[in-house]
Amino acid sequence: MSRLQFEVELAADEDPKNNIIIIKSITTEDEITYLIPPCFQAAKHHLQLTKLPEFMKIRKTLQRRGNNRRVWINLPSDILALYKDGTGNIMFNDYLLQETTKVTSQPTMDEKLLEILEKLSEKSEKPTINKEKHNNISKLTDKFVLKKFDNKFTNAKQWLQSFEGECTRFDLTADTEKISALRLFLNDSESDWYESMLIKHSLNSQWEIWQISFLDTFADKSWSSVIYALTFKYFTGSLLEYALKKQRLLLEYNSEIDNRTLTDLIVAGLPAYIRSKLDRQEMMNPTLLFNVLRMHENQNKNFQKTFTERKSSTKPELEFKRKTPCQICNKMGKKNRFHSEDLCWFKEDKNSNDSVKHCKNLMLEIDQFQDTKN
Structure with a gap:
C-alpha cells in the first residue's frame, strides 16, 4: 500500500454562500508536488478518496473558509491507480499533472x-x-x-x-x-x-x-513615584487587590526592600479596623499577609455596607429643601428675594402691636373708672 500527500482546502463554491472542499495538489514521498487543475479540484471528482477514514478527519478539521491541511493518506491499489500509473507518473483521470518548481523565498529582515x-x-x-x-x-x-x-x-x-x-x-x-x-x-x-x-x-x-x-x-529621577508608592492607601474594593498593587508599587521603586519592611508598609495603608486585627509578629512576609486578608474580605464588605448605606431623600423632602421666595417681600412687590421671613426687614413687630393694644385698653379702663366715681 503506497501513500500520497494531498493538500485539501475549504474554499467558496460557485455560489459564494456555500463552501466546498477542494484538493489542490498531490505530493509524493520524494517531496515532489503536482498541481491539480481547477476543473478537477472539487471533492465531488474524488468520491473514492473522500470515503477513506483519513479524509473524514479532514472534513471535521476544516471549519472556516480558507483553512487547509496537508495529509498523508495510504491508498489501496484500486484508488492509487486513479492518481498514479504503472510507470510512476502522477495523474488524475488519465490527465498527467504538472510538477511544481520550488521558489526560494526572499530572506526576511x-x-x-x-x-x-x-x-x-x-x-x-x-x-x-x-x-x-x-x-x-x-x-x-x-x-x-x-x-x-x-x-x-x-x-x-x-x-x-x-x-x-x-x-x-x-x-x-x-x-x-x-x-x-x-x-x-x-x-x-x-x-x-x-x-x-x-x-x-x-x-x-x-x-x-x-x-x-x-x-x-x-529612568524616573523624580520623587513622584516614590511618594505615590509610600502614601498609597486602601480606599474601597478588595483588600487583596490593594495589597498586591501596593506591593508592586513598592518593589518598582526599590526591588531590594526586605520582607519585614514591605509587609509593614502594606499594612500601614489598611483601614484601622482591619489593622487592629492583624498580629504583627505573625505577619513576617507579604504572603502570610495576603492569606489573612482573604479571610477578612467578607467582613470588610459588611463593614463598608453599614457605613455606606445612606437614607435617600424623598421627592417631597427635596422640594422642601429648595429655596422659596419671601412672601412678605412678594406681597410688597419686591420679588425674587430668597431670604428667611423671620429675617425680613419688612416684617411687622408683634410686640409693638401688643403694646399699643395694651395702652388703649388701659385708657378705656381709666375713663370708665372716672365715670363711675362721678
Missing part, C-alpha cells in the same frame, strides 16, 4: 540582520550567532515573559533587569544579540532613541553603553 551580525562578530573575533537557534528573532516577543517598555508607566531600571534576565534564560549572552532583541520590546516613542543609538554606536558595540544610555534617558 531578521535573516538579513542575523547575517550582518554574524559578519560583524567574525570581524571582531567574537562567537558567531547560532542561526539555527535564533532563526527568527521576532518570535522572541512571544516567548519572553515581558511586556513592551513604556516610559510613561514602567520603571526603567526594573524593566531592564527583567529584560536581561529573559535574555539569559534564552541564552542571548552576546552584546549584539541583546541589542538586536531590545528593539522588539520598544514602542514607537522609544524607537527614536534606538535609531539614534544605532547611528552613534551601531550594533557592533558594547551592551554596557546601551544600558547606561537607556537608564539615563528613561
